[in-house]
Amino acid sequence: MTLELSQLTEHVKTMGETVAQRHRTRADLISLARRWLTDYADRAEALRVRARAEGVAVPAESALDAVHALPEMPERYTVVGADGSQIQPDRHGAALYYVINIGSLVYRHGSGQAPEARSEAMLGFREDDLYENGTPVAGNLLDVRRDLAELRRLADACESEQPGPVIALADGPITLWVLKDLPGGARKAKVTAHLDQLDRIQRAGGIVGGFVSRPGSKEVTRLLHLVHTLSDDAKKSELPNPLELLADRAVFATLPAGARSALFISPKEINEQYYAPRGHEAHFFYVNLAKGESDPVVARVEVPAWVAREEQGVDIIHAVVVAQARIAGDYPYVLARADELAYVSGRERAALESMVLSSLMSAGVHSSLSPKAHYKRLTRQGF
Amino acid sequence: MIDKEFQVGRVLRASTRGFAIGCAVMQPDIPAFGSFVKAELEASGQLIYGLIYDVRVEDDPFVRQFIGANPPDEVVLDQRENRQVPIEVEILAVGCGQGDVIRHCLPSQPPVTLDWLYQCTDEEVRAFTNRFDYFRLILEAREAPSDELLASSVRTAAAARPEGEREAFLVDAGRELVRLLARDPSRLEGILRRLRA
Numbered sequence A: 001m002t003l004e005l006s007q008l009t010e011h012v013k014t015m016g017e018t019v020a021q022r023h024r025t026r027a028d029l030i031s032l033a034r035r036w037l038t039d040y041a042d043r044a045e046a047l048r049v050r051a052r053a054e055g056v057a058v059p060a061e062s063a064l065d066a067v068h069a070l071p072e073m074p075e076r077y078t079v080v081g082a083d084g085s086q087i088q089p090d091r092h093g094a095a096l097y098y099v100i101n102i103g104s105l106v107y108r109h110g111s112g113q114a115p116e117a118r119s120e121a122m123l124g125f126r127e128d129d130l131y132e133n134g135t136p137v138a139g140n141l142l143d144v145r146r147d148l149a150e151l152r153r154l155a156d157a158c159e160s161e162q163p164g165p166v167i168a169l170a171d172g173p174i175t176l177w178v179l180k181d182l183p184g185g186a187r188k189a190k191v192t193a194h195l196d197q198l199d200r201i202q203r204a205g206g207i208v209g210g211f212v213s214r215p216g217s218k219e220v221t222r223l224l225h226l227v228h229t230l231s232d233d234a235k236k237s238e239l240p241n242p243l244e245l246l247a248d249r250a251v252f253a254t255l256p257a258g259a260r261s262a263l264f265i266s267p268k269e270i271n272e273q274y275y276a277p278r279g280h281e282a283h284f285f286y287v288n289l290a291k292g293e294s295d296p297v298v299a300r301v302e303v304p305a306w307v308a309r310e311e312q313g314v315d316i317i318h319a320v321v322v323a324q325a326r327i328a329g330d331y332p333y334v335l336a337r338a339d340e341l342a343y344v345s346g347r348e349r350a351a352l353e354s355m356v357l358s359s360l361m362s363a364g365v366h367s368s369l370s371p372k373a374h375y376k377r378l379t380r381q382g383f
Numbered sequence B: 001m002i003d004k005e006f007q008v009g010r011v012l013r014a015s016t017r018g019f020a021i022g023c024a025v026m027q028p029d030i031p032a033f034g035s036f037v038k039a040e041l042e043a044s045g046q047l048i049y050g051l052i053y054d055v056r057v058e059d060d061p062f063v064r065q066f067i068g069a070n071p072p073d074e075v076v077l078d079q080r081e082n083r084q085v086p087i088e089v090e091i092l093a094v095g096c097g098q099g100d101v102i103r104h105c106l107p108s109q110p111p112v113t114l115d116w117l118y119q120c121t122d123e124e125v126r127a128f129t130n131r132f133d134y135f136r137l138i139l140e141a142r143e144a145p146s147d148e149l150l151a152s153s154v155r156t157a158a159a160a161r162p163e164g165e166r167e168a169f170l171v172d173a174g175r176e177l178v179r180l181l182a183r184d185p186s187r188l189e190g191i192l193r194r195l196r197a
Helices: A005-039 A041-054 A140-160 A186-203 A219-229 A248-254 A269-275 A311-328 A333-342 A346-362 A371-380 B073-081 B122-128 B134-139 B146-159 B163-180 B185-196
Strands: A077-087 A098-109 A116-124 A166-171 A207-212 A283-288 A298-303 B007-014 B018-025 B036-040 B047-057 B085-098 B101-103 B116-119
Touching: A005 A041, A005 A219, A005 A248, A041 A219, A077 A140, A077 A311, A077 A333, A098 A140, A098 A333, A098 B073, A116 A140, A116 A333, A140 A166, A140 A186, A166 A311, A166 A333, A186 A207, A186 A269, A207 A311, A219 A248, A248 A283, A248 A298, A283 A311, A298 A311, A311 A333, B007 B085, B036 B122, B036 B146, B047 B146, B085 B134, B122 B146, B134 B146, B134 B163, B146 B163, B146 B185, B163 B185
Parallel strands: A077 A166, A166 A207
Antiparallel strands: A077 A098, A098 A116, A207 A298, A283 A298, B007 B018, B007 B116, B018 B085, B036 B047, B036 B116, B047 B085, B085 B101
């Protein structure tokens, strides 16, 4: 019934020692990666075609190790953050349904006004909502619907805001993560709907970006290994890639406080196949959100090609992300609030379940939880 | 039938002398000191009446980050106007009721954890304060600032009455206090001063 911590004591101790050892090895790898970044900094131009072919980060600037200081902040700007949460359909529940809840905050910096906080909930219960070509809408299919709803909310906000810099911040990458094995043209249709929202933001004059906290991507470290293998210094011992498990953020932890790295193009297949032809090819940079002498906090920011092309667009999103992150502590304030506004608590879930039961009873439908769900509820409640 | 619009929060802990509730509310909806509230015992249908004697804004880890950080005005406004404030409210039990019968005494059983607490309507406040027997329970309460609470509850009860009846109600309440505190004139004077304030 409870976690027997005493059974894990020895394992936890061993784990601590293992992690410490891993950190020591990792420090050597970080030094190696940074050396390669400096040594091969001028190879960006020559690498582009090969990088695309190998599926590693594609350099978008002439110097791989370029560092851009924190730009000037516009005096007034609007930043919108949106985030979503969902209640997955539960076949053990009283009825089959799901909920998507989108939280958003419109923050008008320099206006002296209270930001506009919003939570918008959607209940999916019809056959069309619950199944796509016979597949239940859950897991990745529901995640995709939530991601689309988040971007739609950002597009709505960009269209309704007054002229002036409007920055739309999404929580996570700006490319949609859709399973490849969806039947028929389902994958294309979903990505197209996502691209349509990016079009709306672009037409409205917004600047869109995706913020990735503690990113785990290894696209730049793989690029560094690629460029090294092409050099004369390559040794057999460095194959396979010694940096294979090293996240890019470790390499960019030397960025000065507030500064950003060079721009790169995301090598994801979906990016090249769908986003690039529509002008929204995802670019990214790393940024150190820390203030002054504090320990580095490296985040990844993704922007579409039309933002990346304009240095002013990248500068604004860079400055706004850093300013926002410094309000709430290394994470953009608007995203922290959007997450809070989207969050559905256990109590709210229980209240919704009870509303659903009452509604079913009023409609003359006798329904109940499955025996499994019933007993889970009994054993997990109480003191 | 209890009107759910008047829900204040759910019971966190309770005894027959009083109870505490926890809730998250917007700033304008924070319950007021001296308000009349009630909880319903689901098993027996009995109502427990109480008076709010302490409202505490709980520590909020999100807000904690802004202390000393000099956040922009927009953030302060967002925290004040858009975010729910986690609060804990302490209630002194002053009566119970079953159907139309209201008694000014401690309940035989406390409410249980997660029972709802409701704000009393003006009509219920008038019905409860038709008599003043509950004054003694307040005056004897050690856990609450009793003199302040008594004065505040009398003012709340007066405000729940039509304007023409308020003065007569306050005079009657004053007479009851004189009777109860005849041997403690300084305490009586203090409460009467608070009533006039």
